[in-house]
Amino acid sequence: MDAADLDAARLPDTYPIPRTCPLDPPPEYRLLRAERPMARVRLDFDDSEVWLVTRYADARAILGDPRFSSDFSTPGFPARLTSSPPGPGTFIRMDPPDHTRLRRLLLPELNRRHVEALRPAIQRIADTLVGDMAARTPPVDLVQALALPLPSMVITELLGVPYEDRDYFHETTKVIGDQGVDPARRIQVRNDLKAYLDKLVAVKEAEPADDVLSRLGARREEAGVSRDEVVGIATLLMVAGYETIANQIGAGTAALLENPDRLAELRADPARLPAAVEEIIRHQTVIDYGLRRAATEDVEVGGQVIRAGEGVVVVVASANRDEAVFACPDALDFDRARHDHFSFGYGIHQCMGQILARVQLEIAWSTLFGRIPGLRLAVPVDQVPFRSDMFVYGVHELPVTW
Numbered sequence: 001m002d003a004a005d006l007d008a009a010r011l012p013d014t015y016p017i018p019r020t021c022p023l024d025p026p027p028e029y030r031l032l033r034a035e036r037p038m039a040r041v042r043l044d045f046d047d048s049e050v051w052l053v054t055r056y057a058d059a060r061a062i063l064g065d066p067r068f069s070s071d072f073s074t075p076g077f078p079a080r081l082t083s084s085p086p087g088p089g090t091f092i093r094m095d096p097p098d099h100t101r102l103r104r105l106l107l108p109e110l111n112r113r114h115v116e117a118l119r120p121a122i123q124r125i126a127d128t129l130v131g132d133m134a135a136r137t138p139p140v141d142l143v144q145a146l147a148l149p150l151p152s153m154v155i156t157e158l159l160g161v162p163y164e165d166r167d168y169f170h171e172t173t174k175v176i177g178d179q180g181v182d183p184a185r186r187i188q189v190r191n192d193l194k195a196y197l198d199k200l201v202a203v204k205e206a207e208p209a210d211d212v213l214s215r216l217g218a219r220r221e222e223a224g225v226s227r228d229e230v231v232g233i234a235t236l237l238m239v240a241g242y243e244t245i246a247n248q249i250g251a252g253t254a255a256l257l258e259n260p261d262r263l264a265e266l267r268a269d270p271a272r273l274p275a276a277v278e279e280i281i282r283h284q285t286v287i288d289y290g291l292r293r294a295a296t297e298d299v300e301v302g303g304q305v306i307r308a309g310e311g312v313v314v315v316v317a318s319a320n321r322d323e324a325v326f327a328c329p330d331a332l333d334f335d336r337a338r339h340d341h342f343s344f345g346y347g348i349h350q351c352m353g354q355i356l357a358r359v360q361l362e363i364a365w366s367t368l369f370g371r372i373p374g375l376r377l378a379v380p381v382d383q384v385p386f387r388s389d390m391f392v393y394g395v396h397e398l399p400v401t402w
């Protein structure tokens with residue numbers, strides 16, 4: 001058996017593939033990109049077979065092609081991970097025209113102007129959280145101190161949750177984000193949250209204020225959107241904009257602390273922060289489980305015909321490390337010429353919260369490293385409890401000291 005055969009024998013035929021290093025995707029992705037970029041694999045959760053897509057060019061072709069559906073009910077959609085179908089308003093799991101109608105209603109709310117208007121509030125939240133953290137005796141868990149509360153508080157600000165309800169809201173989001181909590185309890189809490197948001201939307205319709213929910217409420221009839229759908233959009237914002245940011249802060253901080261030269265570059269020249277944030281978002285692709293789609297027609301991608309009714313899993317974490325696009329893809333390099341990674345997806349479902357995400361991450365890291373310059377991991381990185389049990393990769397805990 002020569003080296004190529006050996007390599008071929010190592011090609012995985014099930015998904016997901018376990019990592020061997022906490023800050024890098026599984027090494028098998030490199031082999032798949034080279035040897036079998038469109039691979040037939042069995043999914044762990046239902047034994048069905050899908051096409052596993054690992055190259056950048058193929059990922060782009062599929063995510064940008066309307067013949068691939070995001071709808072759970074499309075035949076072949078790899079959907080059994082969720083026990084119940086997504087409710088009204090959950091447009092991340094819809095195709096046009098419903099996707100277009102709902103996305104369009106939300107679009108102006110997350111644009112640059114609105115996000116910049118939120119910046120002072122986000123900075124205030126980060127100052128308080130990091131200030132409280134700095135006042136404690138280390139070690140401190142960065143996840144509880146900053147990574148989880150920051151996005152939770154930003155979402156309450158965005159949606160216009162009244163101050164008196166914010167503690168309830170933060171406790172609720174904490175339970176939803178805590179993998180240690182019994183799944184039945186998490187479902188219960190999620191339903192409670194939905195009921196809460198339902199009431200909140202009704203209040204905002206009766207007494208509009210200067211916030212996203214009030215504006216969605218005011219514009220929804222003209223856009224042909226029901227109140228239930230607005231509640232669904234609010235829930236989607238919560239789910240999409242909470243664990244992603246929390247884990248990006250967790251995994252990104254770990255990556256920065258493990259790359260002291262890069263951190264020193266950033267400290268020496270804070271103007272490099274936006275480039276650093278972008279590179280950390282690529283390097284630590286927290287959307288760990290590939291993006292799922294189903295073909296609605298026969299489509300040829302990367303020399304392979306995908307038949308109508310077949311499912312695909314587009315591994316953006318692999319596309320983001322594709323050596324055909326990113327030189328030395330495993331290095332954390334703030335000077336990269338290309339920033340068109342797929343951490344926020346690509347095509348019509350590309351992340352609507354990406355401007356807000358970048359601003360939160362910039363503020364989180366500039367405040368953290370500005371206020372606590374001697375920050376370091378309190379345990380070796382291989383003792384950090386990383387989480388790979390969900391769609392979103394990250395850390396359960398990040399013990400830090402200074």
Ligand code: HEM
Nearest residue numbers: 091092240241244245248343344345348349351352353357
């Ligand atoms: C680092 C943080 C984040 C990451 C890595 C991320 C990643 C993604 C990805 C990959 C998608 C595309 C999913 C697909 O194609 O199936 C997506 C969609 C979406 N994201 Fe984010 N996201 C982040 C933060 C946020 C925030 C802060 C918000 C809003 C508060 C948000 C709201 C959304 C929404 C509404 C969609 C659905 C868009 C659509 O289907 O048209 N995300 N996100």
